[in-house]
Amino acid sequence: MDMDLLIAPIIIFMIIVAPIWLILHYRSKRQVSQGLTDEEYTQLNDLIAKADKMAQRIDTLEAILDSEAPQWRSRDDGR
Template identity: 70%
Template sequence: MEDIIGIIIAPIILFMIFVAPIWLILHYRSKKQISQGLSEDEYGNLQELANRADKMADRIHTLESILDAEAPQWRNKV
């Protein structure tokens, strides 16, 4: 009976000494990073993507205007 308890207690003690502290540190570090929001690099990338999306929307609008002028029925073909 004492051998079984020793077999169960030893991994629990090792887990509490080595794994649990590292796990807690990494967990709360990731929570802190999430709560801080975007980094400057991520914010810059987001701004660049937003600018590209705006340019693409302008191009699409221009292309639709050209198609409306040259082929008014193009929307009905799709």
Template identity: 65%
Template structure:
């Protein structure tokens, strides 16, 4: 029974070493390379769009708050 366990363990180690470990290392270093390169042009464009939309929403919120302040001065206390 112990011989069978040793054979299975050895076989598993060989399979891991030949197939899993190289794929794992390739994917690991590929992801490290992508992280070190920074944002792509598409990602940078999307980030700029989000920043622009955030500025627009902040302006709208200020406008809505000023309208609420004028119409209902105590609205902040009720919220």
């Protein structure tokens, strides 16, 4: 009797849910293994260029602060 109650959900799972699950699983595995697309690679290079430019700006600002307010690094602003 208990087994009869489990047969219908198992059959529904095997016919409907399992194939969809497998298809989606292997599709995502394939996308991960393919690596970056051309668009993602371009975006990554743009972000790298922006990060380099920001690092240069920070270095420039620190140099200005070092010359105008030499003690700025040692100030405690309550943090």
